[in-house]
Amino acid sequence: EYELDDCILHEVGELPELIPKTEDSTTVSADKEKRRKEQLKRRRKCKRLLIERIHDSQLEYVQDKQSPKEIWTTLKNVFERKSVASRMHLQRQILSMRFDGGRLTDHFLRFDKLVREFRGTGAVMDDIDAVCHLLLTLGSAFATVVTSIETMAEENLSMEFVKCRLLDEETKQKGLGVDSLTAGNEAAAFSGMKMQKKIRCFSCKKEGHKSVDCTEKKKKKPQYYQKQHGAKANVAGTSERNSVCFVGVSGGEPQKVQRRVKWFLDSGASDHLAREKELFVELHKLSKPIEIAVAKDGEFIVAEHAGTVKMFSVVGGRSVECIVQDVLFVPQLRYNLFSVVRIEKAGMRVVFDDGKALIYRGDEIVVCGARRDKLYELDFRPFDCEKSLLSCGRVQSDSVLWHRRFGHLNERSLTDLARNDMVSGLTLTVDKGVDQTIVCQSCIEGKQTRKPFTPRGGKHSSRVLELIHSDVCGPISPHGLDGNRFFVTFIDDWSHFTVVFLMRSKDEVLGCFEQYEALATAKFQTKVSRLRCDNGGEYTGRRFKQFCRTKGIQIEFTVPYTPEQNGTSERMNRTLVEKARTMLLDSGLDKRFWGQAVRTAAYLLNRSPTSAVVYKQTPFELWEKKKPDVSKLRVFGCETFVHVPKELRKKLD
Template sequence: MRNYKGFDAVDVHLADDGIVQAIGSGDIVMSMKTPQGMKKGVLTNVWHIPKLSRNLFSVGRFTKDVGPVTFTKDGCYGEAKGTKWKIGAREGKGLFKLQMTPVAPEQANAAKSSGCQGGTKSYLWHLRLGHIGHDGLNCIVTKNIGIGIDISSVKKWDVCEGCALGKQTRVRFQSNTTARTSKLLEVIHSDVCGPMSMATFSGKRYFVTFIDDKSRYCVVYLLKSKSEVAAKFMEYAAMAETQTGKRVKYLQSDNGGEYKSDKLARFCAERGIQQRFTPPYTPQLNGVAERMNRTLVECARCMMEHAGLGKSYWGEAVMTAMFLRNRCPTRAIHQDKSPYQVWTMKKPILANLKVFGCHAYVQVPQDKRAKFDSKSSLCRFLGYAEHQKSYRFEEVSTGAIKISRDATFMEDKFDEGPRNYNDESSVVEFDDHDEDEEKEEGKN
């Protein structure tokens, strides 16, 4: 779709009394059969309706802009400037199928087709990195922040359906002039998000974030209730102190009861950790954690919208958003580095990133299949098993969660159909591959 422009959602009423929403419009170049042979033409002001399963043609609009339409028992005919030609063939149930095809089939959420593969690749990396903005992707590429990105420059893309549906207008907090700390773990910001309207498959309705002030490295835990915050902070502190060799000094949070529990207070007192609480009704003073939670939710929403996944997948999406945001540059640290690099002193490897929710064929280990069983199963990609250098999948036929290193990804295939931004499947193997790993675990 060319010349795409988004607009506020407009209700479109269907013949079956259903209502769908248009969110943008543009032009599509079509190849059409005419009395003079195949000709190219442009359908202008084509509406983009993501929830519509089929493309619909407006006869009223055609008669207004082009000419009259005549319906007969064998088809429908258009007329313009004295020339009449067949534009549609009759199919079953009284429907007519248009005899025209897009010259360069694209959905509105694909990169603009300009004959340049770089534009398509830029959009693909936009998706792989959790719907990162153009400036963020350009920073990764030009300043060599990550390892494995296979583009040398970033091309603009017209529109992303996931972003159009998933991103909200940003409301800026008041400027916070407090200087960042100079050492890892000196201050940890935390906030709880939830309850969500839909629980995850394992009953989680909240998530809590712990963000290191210096690096902005974020760790997320999914929760069934807020009462789990104390236990999760203990788990976080042990992990963070082991990884960095530093000690947590301050825990910054709001006045929520989950941060004032006796269990958490005792733990902090024993470890010499001071708790700092924001005054009541001043969430902006806990802005680091508030902004991070909003960023994660927004990123997760975009990925779920693009993949067509239901709300029960929010846990998988938030965990993936955390993984990706830690590997993307942020203005907050004023460096040409990602939080991951500041935290670990290593550049993140980005070569193995894939589009959240896409389909993949995952290898079935030999000891789990009979001689004539299929060697792979169709799965949905749900994120990264970071500590195992593997991917997380959901098997389409059973719903089982699988952890595997070996998969053939189809990054343009989703439950609802293809996305036309990438025309290649990719076979991926992680480094340090000693043996096949595929495990079944509980879903997030």
């Protein structure tokens, strides 16, 4: 594809002036002959400059053009497309662009070229949008600097500033020997040394080799230690260790620990670093020590141990137990550092807002911190294992202990075990019994269920049409004979009389209810007072609510995800579907007759006894004020003979 190079045109300088705006020929007077010749000369020069910069394969487009304006217009029409397809193509290229290695400067050139072409089509992309698209093209190797840029205010962001920050990060990673730019390694593997002559072993203190290759170290280390601890230490020395694990959210007051330990959030650290040995609940020596580069060029510190740190964070007056695995023990540090990279790899996120740093696990805040002298200090309290265990032993009763030993067995079963001597070794005695006031936090969280909805003790409605229950059932497959896929029920709470309407879609509910309300009010000369239904869109729509307001009907919506509150309609729909399915199976009719089966089921239920009516009457009798006549009932789907009127019959029919 040919592209006119704007840079070359600006170097020529005269080209914009050489292209005339009009091509109209005018009669030139004798005193303007010199000016005419200069104009012709400029046109020839312009045409020559344009032809020189057109590729040989593209000269066919302008071969028959005489003036430079015609050449320029033809090139713009052919190559400067401003269609929607061109915009979509360029935008798709920008969104799919990824930095897969190499130099960042080359990546910036390719990105700027696409943005310039995209803007050339007439599309609008401001500087902030361009910065966001550029950051999206970067891989995980730049996750730290991208996170820091995301927290900055928009007025401080510019494309030049972002490029400088990214180039600084590239230079920093190359200086530390990180191969993440080309290999895609997510973690920073600090080497700190590039030249073999500067390598110094920290086992024998000699130069020229590393500790892992040190022969003196291998002589001193026992063979059994290498077998037992080698694999675990090697894992701890790589960048693929498990990062952070938060467990045990406990309510109530924070742990009674007065001393605070300073942990600072660090976006540049690839691992969690701790300087205090007493913070670790488990600590082991690494078979391959890790060199950690510091801010000063050419200097590094060494971590020879790693382990697990257990702490408590205080969030909103409650304590959250935090277990942080694979923390490097570095006593030379001035402060303990909490790695943002490790937090993100653990599936959590860090939010900086108004001088605060919040660490989220899903939608829950597990650690919070505040800005202190341009650094974010996290609110952590150390965990004393020995004191905590002693405290738990004093407070915890025998019943709670055995409750936990038996996998959180209920108190009644524990009492039965002790009273009936069903097992041996149980230290609970019958006279001591089990503490019935035990409140187990784990049981509350793991076994909690919603209390059952108790049946109401009597009829709440005192008259017909005081309360109407309604619900929609469907879609039902296959379609009915008339293309129906749904049915809606209206149940009078006082008589339990049920009316069914078949529908093709849910938006017909309003029309069905209008018909039901008109027939019912005309029959009983009384109005519908309340309508109980779920939160479906067919009931919460504006037109449905407006109709109910006009008729003075109060709508009682159920609580979301609580179908038990509309149990009358839910149970009726289930009964109708079960009876219809059974009748279809018994009759052998096609499933397309489900609509007729449902209406027949409602007809029969209105003439059947129900526990909802306490007067030993059927819903039909309460609704119609007379006993139903069932002498004409026939089995659903049975064969019948249809009488044809004589007006429609022929002589021999």
